[in-house]
Amino acid sequence: MTDQADEASRSAATGRLLRAAPRETLEVVADLAGRLLGATSAEVALLTDVRHTVTAVGEAASRRGTTMARADALCDVVVRQRAPLVVTDAHRDDRVRDLGAVRAGMLGSYLGVPMVADDGHVVGSLCVHQQGPRGWSEHDTRTLRELAAIATGHLEVAALAEEYRDTQRAAALEGAAHAAGIGTWDYDVTTGGLVWDDVLLDLFGLTPATFGGTVDWFFGAVHPADRDHLAEVVAASVRDASLYEAEFRILRPDGSTRWVVARGRPLTDAAGRTVRMVGAVTDVTAVREGEERLGAVLETMAVGYVAVDRDWRFTYVNTEAERVLGPTRAGLLGRSLWEAFPAAVGTELEQRYRSVAETGREVSFDTHYPAPLDAWFEVRAVPTRDGVGIYFLDITERRAAQAAAEANRDRATVLARVASSFTENPDVEDALVEAARTLVPRYADWVVASVFDDGPADWRTRLRDVGAVHRDPARAGLLEEYRRARAGAWSASSAARAVLLEGRPTRLQHSDPSVIGRQLLTGRAHDLLRELAPDSTLVLPLLGRGRTRGLLTLVRGAGRPPFGDEEVTELEDLTRQIGLGLDNGRLHAEQRGLAEELQLSLLTELPQPDHLHLVTRYVAAADGAQVGGDWYDGFLTGDGRTCLVIGDVTGHDRGAAAAMAQVRNVLRGIAHALDGPPSRVLRALDRAVHDLAVGTLGTAVLAQLEQTPADRAAGRRVLRWSNAGHLPPLLLRADGTAELLDRPADLLLGLAPGTGRSDHSAVLHDGDTVVLYTDGLVERRGEDLDEGLERLRRTVADLAGRDPDELCDELLERLSDGREDDVALLVLRLHPQGVTRPAGAGPALLPEDLAGEV
Incomplete structure (x- = not known):
């Protein structure tokens, strides 16, 4: 075996012991070594491609659980020479004086002995050291060897126990996998050989006799449409030593096709190269068929549906969603949701969608999306396996109908309140003021109610303001002062006179400073109106039977839109009722006076x-x-x-x-x-x-x-x-x-x-x-x-x-x-x-x- 292969084998043996190292037990051994040899520090170190300080006591305790480069470690010298390393003065010893630990002043004297595993590999060292020079005796070396053997023995026992537990877990996992219909595989990258369990053979419709046993044979069983892509995924996993996952179709000997999901984990050598891959395969044909049926339903339903992955990219867009959203399906798939619909960024939509992704809980809500959609949607967002699914229904017409119904209810409420103002109040002027109060703030920021008396006197004298209502209590006093001051201060060109003469509403915009001057003669009322700062005004006649009974002046300040045509029409309906109320009230008062006069005459x-x-x-x-x-x-x-x-x-x-x-x-x-x-x-x-x-x-x-x-x-x-x-x-x-x-x-x-x-x-x-x-x-x-x-x-x-x-x-x-x-x-x-x-x-x-x- 080459030196490189020998080192890889030694490193693997060390890794086996390191994974199960009983750190508390080894700490007792290290502490005993330090005490017996009178050293200020003691360590147990294992060597793979780096030095692992499994445990350390004394002055070196802070290094417990750390790693360092082998080139700077005295432990590396012990492992390479497979013999004790005795250093009485590290700064004068040519073998170690250039090592990083010595140059850093971490030690001045050192005694380390090799730790030899059962398979003969030197996996590390047990060492004692201190900062100053000192001599080490043969007795010290023998004692440390005996303690190193004890430490290695504990490592071997712990590794065997862990391997036993792994075997038990593997057996349990294999049993569970079989029960769940999950097949397992083992791929030897170096030889191309495959090992499948019985479940996987059955999934592919094979027996041990018909199983090809190589990766090339396996690719032949993959559906041609999926074969190239799967080969690229497997090659990338081998090359990058990364996890492997793929969904693809397989061809069974009986001619049937199944959908499967395969997952695998690479196993590497000491150099980090993938030498094996192990994994599992699951039959997902039923899931795919269900998804296809679901897709057919999604395509035909009248509700929009889109799916996005964890990166918020569109993975599915149904026909209704394509119709409602505007962009084509091809233009959305693969595109970021936030890029396609930037107006959603930072809104309730984004907040709700992200909460689904983070919490895994579905949400339902109504929201408005601005132009270019400019529509109301009823939205339901649900977590999916790959991201978030979003159902949405365009409810713009429903919202408009609801808004219209609410507006009609509001108008009916105002009409009822106006009517009750006259039926519940015997004084018609008080009733008029109460009716005006119902218009604030729905229609205006402030209102002045006026009656137009009978008689031959000048119109300015006959037009009397009987009350005023302001939405802001702090401005009510100013408005009342204006109401009193404007009596008789009308200009001949005022909107009030025009409305009395023509019996039609008049709108004013106060952006032109001369508007106020055309309404009132110069004086206190003129100044007070400027202070009230009207922005738009609507003067409405209160029409009785064949004549004008009074006026309502509705005023809005800055920040509210001018009176629109629909509002004017709505207010004309209201003021017609108010005018009839005034007419009826006056007629009632006249009849009542006549009745009292007749009664008293008797x-x-x-x-x-x-x-x-x-x-x-x-x-x-x-x-x-x-x-x-x-x-x-x-x-x-x-x-x-x-x-x-x-x-x-x-x-x-x-x-x-x-x-x-x-x-x-x-x-x-x-x-x-x-x-x-x-x-x-x-x-x-x-x-x-x-x-x-x-x-x-x-x-x-x-x-x-x-x-x-x-x-x-x-x-x-x-x-x-x-x-x-x-x-x-x-x-x-x-x-x-x-x-x-x-x-x-x-x-x-x-x-x-x-x-x-x-x-x-x-x-x-x-x-x-x-x-x-x-x-x-x-x-x-x-x-x-x-x-x-x-x-x-x-x-x-x-x-x-x-x-x-x-x-x-x-x-x-x-x-x-x-x-x-x-x-x-x-x-x-x-x-x-x-x-x-x-x-x-x-x-x-x-x-x-x-x-x-x-």
């Missing part, structure tokens, strides 16, 4: 005896535009008694008003004709309502103030009343105590003519107050009547000390806001007799024939 002015103060109020329902059935009355009878009446007939129309007037007039006549208590008068009224065919039902309280000479002397009066199904009177004492005169009520009027009726009485004193009222003051939807009556009692008690006018006004303000029914209210205050009538009660009003004191 309710005559009450007398004011000099010791009594009578105050009345009538208010129509908040949403009512018809006359109602609530009424009151007060009059003096022929015998000088003061009569008070509060009542309510059924209905809320002209018929109810007519019935109310009839009942009122009949009651007056009966009260004057009959001399008797209230119950007698109401019984007669009940019969008259029936006999005269008034045709209505109603409630009423008729009360009389009575006073005998004894009562007058005692400073008291008697309130006597009869109640026909009405709410009880309320008495407020002069000391502030309030009580409901809750006595049993009789049947309604018109229900059962001839029914019996009763009288009730209460003693009154100077300063006492009697309150008569209708149900609109106390009833609330969903609330028990007793709660409303108790609320009235508490409120009247809280208002003790107010004069009758203030009492009426406060009761209406506190209790009838948002009322669902009309309200009639009559308040009687008793003043002391025999003294001057209080100035706050106004003048006494008595019929001339009853001018005497009551």
Whole structure:
């Protein structure tokens, strides 16, 4: 054997021991050598093409596990001469003084003995050394030889144990490979010979007798279309000592074709040359057929699909992907995803795709890809064996439909809010401002709402700004100041005047500085508008029935686009509804005013005896535009008694008003004709309502103030009343105590003519107050009547000390806001007799024939 071959064999033997070296055991041997020989350092070193410090103790401990070039190692001298190396003064010893370890000052004296393996190869050395010179005895050398033999023995035992484990693992692996249908092979590169196991023979459809056994024979069994490429792959693996992997077709003796995947690992000699290759082969025909079926599905499905490898290069593009993406399939295959679609770099697309590659978890999401695709996609990215698979569906039309549906819902919401602004707010100007609020910030940064009053005055005077809304609360004060300042400051060339005249929207762009000057006269409003910094303005008419009822001015600042045609059309629909709301609100207010005027015309002015103060109020329902059935009355009878009446007939129309007037007039006549208590008068009224065919039902309280000479002397009066199904009177004492005169009520009027009726009485004193009222003051939807009556009692008690006018006004303000029914209210205050009538009660009003004191 040549020296080179001998060295290769020795190096292989060393490698066998090195792989399984029991480092902890060898460290004990090295430590023992250092102690027995009194050296400051000890090492076990094995030599392949480099020196391996398997273990080291003492001052050399830092070199444990390191390698160094053989040429600089004293161990190399020991191995080459196959005998101990004794160095007493390294710097004077010609054999070693030029070695790197000596020149570096790492040692001054050295004793090393060879470690001889069972096969006779010197694989390394056990050595001791220290920095200064010293002598070594024969005893030292023998001791170190014995320890070296022990160390080598441990190496041999460890190597044998590892080889046994490898054998066991190999047997287990072979069994598993057989069970999984994986065949194994062994290729001798130097001879071209092949060794196959039974599984691989069966895969190729062969028997040991028909197996050719050479690599040339093997290539003959490869499909001709794959043969050249496979030969190149195998040659490259042998040349570069690199792992080998290939997928190719084989031809079986029965004429069938199978797809297989082969993988192999090269084994090299000491020079790094590939001398053998071992590996395995798997039948993947079923996988390939499945992939082909999958490919057919992918080609026909309406979803785009592309596959990219680990370098993000396209490996597959289906027909739908080719159609959607634009570039041809040939133009994409092999090309980088990021190169083909640069707009995806740095976006959510790249982030999501890379997360799939890194985590192995699929993701699904919707995303927009800019021009040239300019489309929305529903994307699903999944990990594949070779990279990432990407499914995508163009959902641009779906997104557009969703956006249109959302826009329609938003418009419907705004329309509903605009409508509710007018249905829920009785004041049309407040409703207009609330409607304007719904447009901010969706349509504009700020809005000014204006009404255009009727009349002959100049248009500037008739155009009134009733409110303004800004999206930025910090700018709301500035906008309000501008709204107030621009009253009457309009220029004749303003967009506001043009819109009022023409009834069509006008758009303004404020990039031209002169635009503001054409809208407003020079002054405070002009300056404030500049400070508000409008960028684009839209002035819209609020059209009623045949006329313009007002304007809405919508303004956007910098950073928002001008008003587009679609927006203007959308806003015209909104402002038409707002204009009709204004029109309806004004008409409703006019009708309501007429109804109240008619109702009040039916309710005559009450007398004011000099010791009594009578105050009345009538208010129509908040949403009512018809006359109602609530009424009151007060009059003096022929015998000088003061009569008070509060009542309510059924209905809320002209018929109810007519019935109310009839009942009122009949009651007056009966009260004057009959001399008797209230119950007698109401019984007669009940019969008259029936006999005269008034045709209505109603409630009423008729009360009389009575006073005998004894009562007058005692400073008291008697309130006597009869109640026909009405709410009880309320008495407020002069000391502030309030009580409901809750006595049993009789049947309604018109229900059962001839029914019996009763009288009730209460003693009154100077300063006492009697309150008569209708149900609109106390009833609330969903609330028990007793709660409303108790609320009235508490409120009247809280208002003790107010004069009758203030009492009426406060009761209406506190209790009838948002009322669902009309309200009639009559308040009687008793003043002391025999003294001057209080100035706050106004003048006494008595019929001339009853001018005497009551």
